Structures are given as C-alpha cells and as structure tokens.
Amino acid sequence: MTDDGELHLHDVRENLQRQTFMRLLGAGALEISAGRVVIELPYREDLCQQNGFLHAGAVTSIADSACGYAALTLMPRGSDVLSVEFKVNLLAPAAGERFRATATVVRPGRTLIVCTAEVTALTEGRPDVVVALMQATMIARGPR
Amino acid sequence: MTDDGELHLHDVRENLQRQTFMRLLGAGALEISAGRVVIELPYREDLCQQNGFLHAGAVTSIADSACGYAALTLMPRGSDVLSVEFKVNLLAPAAGERFRATATVVRPGRTLIVCTAEVTALTEGRPDVVVALMQATMIARGPR
Amino acid sequence: MTDDGELHLHDVRENLQRQTFMRLLGAGALEISAGRVVIELPYREDLCQQNGFLHAGAVTSIADSACGYAALTLMPRGSDVLSVEFKVNLLAPAAGERFRATATVVRPGRTLIVCTAEVTALTEGRPDVVVALMQATMIARGPR
Amino acid sequence: MTDDGELHLHDVRENLQRQTFMRLLGAGALEISAGRVVIELPYREDLCQQNGFLHAGAVTSIADSACGYAALTLMPRGSDVLSVEFKVNLLAPAAGERFRATATVVRPGRTLIVCTAEVTALTEGRPDVVVALMQATMIARGPR
Numbered sequence: 001m002t003d004d005g006e007l008h009l010h011d012v013r014e015n016l017q018r019q020t021f022m023r024l025l026g027a028g029a030l031e032i033s034a035g036r037v038v039i040e041l042p043y044r045e046d047l048c049q050q051n052g053f054l055h056a057g058a059v060t061s062i063a064d065s066a067c068g069y070a071a072l073t074l075m076p077r078g079s080d081v082l083s084v085e086f087k088v089n090l091l092a093p094a095a096g097e098r099f100r101a102t103a104t105v106v107r108p109g110r111t112l113i114v115c116t117a118e119v120t121a122l123t124e125g126r127p128d129v130v131v132a133l134m135q136a137t138m139i140a141r142g143p144r
Numbered sequence: 145m146t147d148d149g150e151l152h153l154h155d156v157r158e159n160l161q162r163q164t165f166m167r168l169l170g171a172g173a174l175e176i177s178a179g180r181v182v183i184e185l186p187y188r189e190d191l192c193q194q195n196g197f198l199h200a201g202a203v204t205s206i207a208d209s210a211c212g213y214a215a216l217t218l219m220p221r222g223s224d225v226l227s228v229e230f231k232v233n234l235l236a237p238a239a240g241e242r243f244r245a246t247a248t249v250v251r252p253g254r255t256l257i258v259c260t261a262e263v264t265a266l267t268e269g270r271p272d273v274v275v276a277l278m279q280a281t282m283i284a285r286g287p288r
Numbered sequence: 289m290t291d292d293g294e295l296h297l298h299d300v301r302e303n304l305q306r307q308t309f310m311r312l313l314g315a316g317a318l319e320i321s322a323g324r325v326v327i328e329l330p331y332r333e334d335l336c337q338q339n340g341f342l343h344a345g346a347v348t349s350i351a352d353s354a355c356g357y358a359a360l361t362l363m364p365r366g367s368d369v370l371s372v373e374f375k376v377n378l379l380a381p382a383a384g385e386r387f388r389a390t391a392t393v394v395r396p397g398r399t400l401i402v403c404t405a406e407v408t409a410l411t412e413g414r415p416d417v418v419v420a421l422m423q424a425t426m427i428a429r430g431p432r
Numbered sequence: 433m434t435d436d437g438e439l440h441l442h443d444v445r446e447n448l449q450r451q452t453f454m455r456l457l458g459a460g461a462l463e464i465s466a467g468r469v470v471i472e473l474p475y476r477e478d479l480c481q482q483n484g485f486l487h488a489g490a491v492t493s494i495a496d497s498a499c500g501y502a503a504l505t506l507m508p509r510g511s512d513v514l515s516v517e518f519k520v521n522l523l524a525p526a527a528g529e530r531f532r533a534t535a536t537v538v539r540p541g542r543t544l545i546v547c548t549a550e551v552t553a554l555t556e557g558r559p560d561v562v563v564a565l566m567q568a569t570m571i572a573r574g575p576r
Contacts (some may be wrong), residue, residue: 021199024168024190046168049209055165056208056227061201065193083200084400085425087231087375087519089546089567091539106565107523111399112372112427114521114565133538133546135521135567137373137425139400228544229569231375231519233402233423235395250421251379255543256516256571258377258421277394277402279377279423281517281569283544309487312456312478334456337497343453344515345493352488353481371488375519 008077009033015080016069027062029069035105037070042098054094054121056132059101063088063117063134066103071113071138074105078143084112086136094131096121103134113138152221153177159224160213171206173213179249181214186242198238198265200276203245207232207261207278210247215257215282218249222287228256230280238275240265247278257282296365297321303368304357315350317357323393325358330386342382342409344420347389351376351405351422354391359401359426362393366431372400374424382419384409391422401426440509441465447512448501459494461501467537469502474530486526486553488564491533495520495549495566498535503545503570506537510575516544518568526563528553535566545570 009032016022016029022039025047031038039062041047041054049055064083072081103117119132153176160166160173166183169191175182183206185191185198193199208227216225247261263276297320304310304317310327313335319326327350329335329342337343352371360369391405407420441464448454448461454471457479463470471494473479473486481487496515504513535549551564 015194018194019199020190020192021202046164048164050159050162050224055163055205056230057201057205058165060204060208061199064200064204080194082237083234085231085233085373086200087229087567089229089539089569090227091546093226106562107521114523116565130538133548133567135519135565137521229517231423233395233425235402250418251377258379260421274394277404277423279375279421281377303482306482307487308478308480309490334452336452338447338450338512343451343493344496344518345489346453348492348496349487349489352492368482370525371522373519373521374488375517377517378515381514 009073011077012069012072015072016065019065021061022065025058025061032069032073034073035070037066037103039066039101040098043096054099056090059094059099059119059132060088062099062101063103063119063132064136066101067115067117067134067136068138070103070105070115074108074113075140076143080141081138082141084137084139086134089133090131091133092129092131094121096123098122111140113140153217155221156213156216159216160209163209165205166209169202169205176213176217178217179214181210181247183210183245184242187240198243200234203238203243203263203276204232206243206245207247207263207276208280210245211259211261211278211280212282214247214249214259218252218257219284220287224285225282226285228281228283230278233277234275235277236273236275238265240267242266255284257284297361299365300357300360303360304353307353309349310353313346313349320357320361322361323358325354325391327354327389328386331384342387344378347382347387347407347420348376350387350389351391351407351420352424354389355403355405355422355424356426358391358393358403362396362401363428364431368429369426370429372425372427374422377421378419379421380417380419382409384411386410399428401428441505443509444501444504447504448497451497453493454497457490457493464501464505466505467502469498469535471498471533472530475528486531488522491526491531491551491564492520494531494533495535495551495564496568498533499547499549499566499568500570502535502537502547506540506545507572508575512573513570514573516569516571518566521565522563523565524561524563526553528555530554543572545572
C-alpha cells in the first residue's frame, strides 16, 4: 500500500533511471527521500583524468543528478527538472573505491530550487574524504 | 623540425589522451593552441539526461577538460594541471549532433589560471546554439 | 520625441537611481542600452579591503547592478529584476582611479536572463586591467 | 595572559578593522574563532536595491569578508588573505533589521582555502531567514 508521497518518490526513481548517462557511468541511487538524494558511483579506470583520479566531470555529473532529483522530490507529481547552473569546488583529488554524492534542497521555491551537494570518496579501511562541494540551481518544469 | 612551443603543445595533447573519461565519452581535441583548446563530442544516446538531451555532466566534462588543457598550454613544460573550481550556466537544452567546448585563458597566473569556456551544439542545416558557459579556475602543478 | 524603446531605457535608468547603495558607493551608469549596461565607480578610500584595494564586495556590487539592469533592458516595460545567483572570479588586485563594470546579456530568457560582466580598473597613463569576471543569473518579475 | 592562538585571532580582528568598506557599511565582527567568523550588518536605508531590500552586493560583501577572515584564522601568523572567487545564491529578498554572515572553512589548504557562508536576515519577533549562500575560494599570502 502506497500513499501519494511514495508514488511520487517512485516516479522520481523512474525519471532518474531514464538518464542513460548515469547508466554509462555505473552510477545508481542509494537513497531518494523528500529533499534528499544520494547517488553512488564505483571507481572505474575509464572514468579518470590524466593521473588516474576520477575526472572532475564525472564527480560533477553525479552531484548534478543528485541535486536535480533532490529538487524533483519536492515538486508536484508529474513535474520535470532541469539544471539552471551549478558551481563546484574540487577539494581533494578524487581517489577512492566509491564516490557518493549527497544532495540536499536548501531552498524549495516553486520555480527555482537551490540545492547543495557534497561528493565523498570512500575506501575500505580509510577515512572518507570530501572531494567536491556543489551549489546548484534547478528549475521546475510543471506537469503537463 | 619542431621548436619548444610545438613540443609543449604535443605534450599537452598526450596529457589529454591519458584522460580515459574523454575516451569513454568519445570526445577529442579539435584544436590545441597557446591559451585555447577546443574539444568536440558527438551526440550519443548513452550520454543523456531523462529527456534525451546531453547530460549537463557530459557538457561540463568537455568544458572542464578544455579549460584545463587551455591552461596547461601556457604553463612551463612538464607541468600538470588540476581543476580548482568551475561554474556552469546551462543556457539551452543540449540538443545537437555534436557539441563543441571552446576554452580560452583569461588570466594566465603563475599558480592560478582563470579560463572561460563556451559549449555550442552543432546540427547540420541549423544554426549553432550556445548551450553552456563555464568560468573556471585551474591550478598549476610545477614540473618535478 | 521618444519611441517605446527609449521610454523603456529611461525607466531602467530610473529604476537604477532607486538603488541607494549605488549612491552610497558613488557609482553611476555610463551607458544603458539594449542588453548592455556600464556602471562606473571612482576609487574612494572608504571602499577598500585591508590593503587599500577596492573591496571585492564593492567590485561585485557594481557588476551585479550592471548585470541586473542589462537584463532589465530586455524585459517588457514595467518589469522588475532580481539577482538569482552570480559567480565572480577576482583576476587582479582592484587598484585604480576608477572601476568600470560592463555587463552584457548572453541569454535573454523570458524568466531567467544570463549575463556576464567584466570589471576593469582604469588609471590615467596606465593600461586598463580586468580585475573581475562575473557570470550571473537574473529573474524577471513581470509587470503588475 | 595570551597564548599564540589568541594573539593570532587578535591579529585577524585588527586586519578586519583595516577594511574601510566594512566600516562604511556599518558591519562588524560578532565572532572570530578558529575556522569560523560571523559578521553582522544592521539594516540601513542607504544599503538597498530598488525595492528597499539590502543590495545583493552588500549581502555579498559581508559574506566575502567573513569567508576571508575565517580562512585567515587558520593561516600562519603574519599571513594575509585574498579572495580568488566566490559564488552566491540569493535565496530570498534580504529584508530584516540585521544581517548576519556566518562563514566556515571547509577545506583548509596551505595555499587555497575553501569556505562556505550563510547570510541570515534577523528581525525581532520573526523567524530568521537564510537570504544567501556563498561558496568561496581564498588564497593565502605568506608572512613576509
């Protein structure tokens, strides 16, 4: 038995699964809840920059998707979401076994939604390292 | 016969070819000259967001690499480059047959290099559309 | 005799004159044309950071106002404009006799308008120096 | 009796007091501690944009100074700090009796320091409102 909120989160997950780029990267959602989405990406050798660290573009990609879907969870059912802009600070080389982007809505406007995301590198037996910080604006596209 | 400048641009190209992520995306350098790099990415169905447009993360990835290598062209031979931060405004849905990121150095500091990049969508028989604008800071890692 | 375009630019100028903060800074519009606004600020000792350079906040203030009014010139008469977000790269210490922020609209959307601005330091007998670069998003508030 | 840490925080406060622009705005430090600075600015009619809200430039100015001095608290004594870049999202109209910028260091590098700041509007008898979010990079200038 599901209420409308659960149905909506189900729709958000389906929308995310339509992102072929997340599939190419091997990224998937660990958590989709109201105002918060976590996307995880295992390290792969074909996702790297010149020194074998995860490419800043791959780091950004999971942070952007996490922000977009965090925003979508707070929009009316049937809405869609587009990225307006984002800013990323790269805090440390993206070295790790897995990368986790955790996005949170900080301002849930009707049209514009502002989110922040943190990308953390995880390696068994080592402390987690925050490798990137995103501040993003998303725009709601209303239900047709 | 090559002078040192040409050798350096050759090194920049080799450095870029070590980015496995650019290969995964199918992106390649159209132009590498002093202070300016152009990277092109043909559209592919596995690079998309939920509506079939190029994912903002893929758009950002080629803009980031273009900025990084534009910066590297102006550093001493043997240097390497890392992204400190960037900001991207997404101006239009990234629909097109090919996407071209053109990066230019606007402030060639010794440690920090500021670049801007424009990503344009190209489709035969249609006008080019600027789909994204990046403002980025790169940091030089000196020759060992 | 004025056409509607000129009336609109006249309204934009009046709107800008309602910004008490620009008056406090001593800043004024040098140019207001369709999609482009230039604001100038003479150096003053009470606008500085700890080393006697113009404070980054003052640099940003004229760039933000220039972007906002550049956006407003392209909106329907009676509209108002608010800043959604901006990003500023500070390229050089803001040393000069006068500072000039030149803003241009790069994407004139109906709701969101993206602008860029350059702030230049001017000193008689010396070459101009670009001290800051802004990339900004403005939002239109429709005529009541 | 003071230890070196306290002496350093004392120097940071003195450095901040050399910012003539903070004085012009009427802004002052509420708190200066290791990795964290809070600057407060009372509302004044001459700090406004066209609708009587605090100008985004004034909001940004206190956030930038708070970030800069938060960074400086973690640098060696005798260092100085400059803003490299910052990005600001304006979340709500800046209406209130006082505005408080709270900056925190998120990555205390040796050369580059990344900070975030939140600007909150305070009005007696009303809930606080977060009006802006900053993500900033500062650069250390080593002791002479």
